[in-house]
Each structure stands twice: as C-alpha cells, then as structure tokens.
Amino acid sequence: MPHHGVYREHATTSRLRVVFEANTPSSSGKSLNDLQYVGPAIQGDLIGILLRFRECRYVACADIEKMYRQVSVDPKQRDLQMILWRDNPSDPIQTYHLNTVTYGEASAAFLSCRCLKQLANECNDPDVARTIHNDFYVDDMCTGDDSASKLLKICHDTANVLQSGCFPLRKWIFNFDNDLSRSEMAKELSLGEDSQCKTLGLGWYNLSDELYFHTKFSGGTEDITKRKILSGASQIFDPIGLINPVITTAKTLLQSLYLLKLGWDEIVPLNIAQSWISFVNSLSSLNEIRIPRYVMGCNNTRKELNIFTDASQMINKLFVWEVAYRTP
Structure with missing residues (x-):
C-alpha cells in the first residue's frame, strides 16, 4: 500500500x-x-x-x-x-x-x-x-x-x-x-476526517464562549473556471447556517454556471469571474465576526424554534434558524 x-x-x-x-x-x-x-x-x-x-x-x-x-x-x-x-x-x-x-x-x-x-x-x-x-x-x-x-x-x-x-x-x-x-484556547469545530480540507471553518473561543470563523481562503484570481469555483465553495464549512447570507453568493454563482452549461475547465464569463473575486476578497472580514455559543438564554420561561424558508428561485431551500425567548 x-x-x-x-x-x-x-x-x-x-x-x-x-x-x-x-x-x-x-x-x-x-x-x-x-x-x-x-x-x-x-x-x-x-x-x-x-x-x-x-x-x-x-x-x-x-x-x-x-x-x-x-x-x-x-x-x-x-x-x-x-x-x-x-x-x-x-x-x-x-x-x-x-x-x-x-x-x-x-x-x-x-x-x-x-x-x-x-x-x-x-x-x-x-x-x-x-x-x-x-x-x-x-x-x-x-x-x-x-x-x-x-x-x-x-x-x-x-x-x-x-x-x-x-x-x-x-x-x-x-x-x-x-x-x-x-488556559484560553480556540477549538476548531470543523469536525471529522475531512477537517483539514476546510479552509474556512467554524471555531470556538472557550473563555469568551463565542463562535468564530477562521479562514485562509484563496480562490485564485486567474483562469477562473467552473471547477475552481466549485472546489472553492466546497471548502466553506458552515453546517448550521450561521453565514448563509454570505455563502448564498457562491451558491447562486454555481447555479448560474450550471444554467450556462459550461464545461468544468472552461473560463467563466467576465461578470461571474468578477463576482467570484469579490466574494473571495470579502471572506477575510468573516474573521471579525463573533457569535454567542450559548443560545438558550438565562431565566427564560419559554423556548421557540422558528424556521423561515424562502421560495425564491435564486435562493432555493435557504433556511434561517432562530431561537426566541420570553422572560418573565
């Protein structure tokens, strides 16, 4: 072997x-x-x-x-x-x-x-x-x-x-x-065997008890093809949809490429290439986002899980999850 x-x-x-x-x-x-x-x-x-x-x-x-x-x-x-x-x-x-x-x-x-x-x-x-x-x-x-x-x-x-x-x-x-x-630690929650392949993954700061996104993402700016865009998008680790509004950009770009019926290694149209470069450049700002890990709140009397769906053709099956609390 x-x-x-x-x-x-x-x-x-x-x-x-x-x-x-x-x-x-x-x-x-x-x-x-x-x-x-x-x-x-x-x-x-x-x-x-x-x-x-x-x-x-x-x-x-x-x-x-x-x-x-x-x-x-x-x-x-x-x-x-x-x-x-x-x-x-x-x-x-x-x-x-x-x-x-x-x-x-x-x-x-x-x-x-x-x-x-x-x-x-x-x-x-x-x-x-x-x-x-x-x-x-x-x-x-x-x-x-x-x-x-x-x-x-x-x-x-x-x-x-x-x-x-x-x-x-x-x-x-x-x-x-x-x-x-x-002591204070940061834990990567990009769990499992394929975690090393995730260039944008979910992490957790233990003392501040906050979730964050760490990224070394580099999608490339030359010879952008359908294969490169799909490969780049697949490296984003967001299983519970915390940054769905960001990732949706990559999903809609992929949807556009499939509608154009491009080959895997064909150069994409200029407008799509520019959108992809803009998307890649924006990902570095995700490093500044901090999300509270604990969502149940204190002293609440009722918990609700609300699920919103969007039937838009551009954003198919996009789910946003929210927990609402009612205190005395």
Whole structure:
C-alpha cells in the first residue's frame, strides 16, 4: 500500500501526518478500498451535535488520541496492510505489516466508531453511554450540561470508560475554570476526517464562549473556471447556517454556471469571474465576526424554534434558524 508524508506547518500536534493511499489499484486493477465495505453511519449527525453544543450553559471539548491506532486489526487481515520502507536509499527495502486500523482505508471510520459504540453499549452509566452515543463525531467530543459539577463528573466518567478501551481523551477545553481546563484556547469545530480540507471553518473561543470563523481562503484570481469555483465553495464549512447570507453568493454563482452549461475547465464569463473575486476578497472580514455559543438564554420561561424558508428561485431551500425567548 503506497504512503507518503504530509507536513502541516500550523498543526498543534502531528505536524507530519502519514497518508496511506488505499485507493491505489494493484496489478489486478482493484485497490484495497475497492474490496472493503464502508460500513453504515453509526454516529450522530454533525448538525445535531453542533446544535446540542449550543444548548447547554457549560460545555467541554476533547478528542481521542490517535483513535485509529488504538484499534487492532485481525492478524488474518494484516497481509492487506503491508507497506515498504527503508531509512536510506542505499538500504534494502523492508516489508512491514500495519497492525491497527489505518487512516485512508474505506472501513477505518466505521471500525473505530463501532468500537466506541460497543463501549457505550456495555456502559452501565446512562449519562456516559449517552455522551459516547450522541456527542462524538469520529474522534471529537463536544458535550455539555447546565450544571458545571455534573458536566465534570460526566467528563471524568466518560474518560475512564474510554480509557478502559484504550481510547485516551486529551486536549480538554471548557468554558469555565476547573482542574481539567487549560488556559484560553480556540477549538476548531470543523469536525471529522475531512477537517483539514476546510479552509474556512467554524471555531470556538472557550473563555469568551463565542463562535468564530477562521479562514485562509484563496480562490485564485486567474483562469477562473467552473471547477475552481466549485472546489472553492466546497471548502466553506458552515453546517448550521450561521453565514448563509454570505455563502448564498457562491451558491447562486454555481447555479448560474450550471444554467450556462459550461464545461468544468472552461473560463467563466467576465461578470461571474468578477463576482467570484469579490466574494473571495470579502471572506477575510468573516474573521471579525463573533457569535454567542450559548443560545438558550438565562431565566427564560419559554423556548421557540422558528424556521423561515424562502421560495425564491435564486435562493432555493435557504433556511434561517432562530431561537426566541420570553422572560418573565
């Protein structure tokens, strides 16, 4: 199985990440991933996790250290996970078996998440079981409670249960002071395996308890094609629609391109190119936006979820979510 290293300059951990290319065809024309089942989705929906993350007054985030590497593969299957290696070009090539679940394989996420689910199924503590079942997205945990002391207990007990399955929790972040909390931190909420591909993602400042958008977005200003616009738009991470009015610009541009029936690598018309450049240049201002993470409010007597839809042909299925409160 071919592999190579990817160096991430601004990563806080694992700056050099190994990428295993399980999609590479062998002499048979089939790759390892062609022969694997992906497995069903068994974790909570990302939108649901982030919406629940905004409901509780006290919240905590953590992630599992090297999650995939904590799960052993059946020895009978390890011949499918062989790599070649040598320290120096003059050394003879050696063959190694990868003994654990390997990032880049089609089944990796399911196998690891299924182990988490089993720990939850066997857990006798309903709060811990609920946390593992509902508040994990791959290896990232976002959980909360309206009681700080109860949340700390849930975090402590959840960490113990996961440790029993060799899934150590690390990088704890809270929005209140406690023995586990670190100094002021910013947590990226661009969760999951593809988070490194998001150049515009959702983040959270723990002490001010605010959501923000961080962006290194660069859509390019030369030879703008339909492919480049679609690629750029797909890198924007806004699962709960906080910046829908901004992203709508990119969506309407894509809609216009499909109506023109342009090829993927054709240069787009000048008016669309200018609109795209203007859109890309405006994204840097998103860094200044701060959104309160906690939406439930204090001392409210009634909560309402209002959903507004727009039937405009230009903005199809654009949803704006709002929570209204009534105080005494």
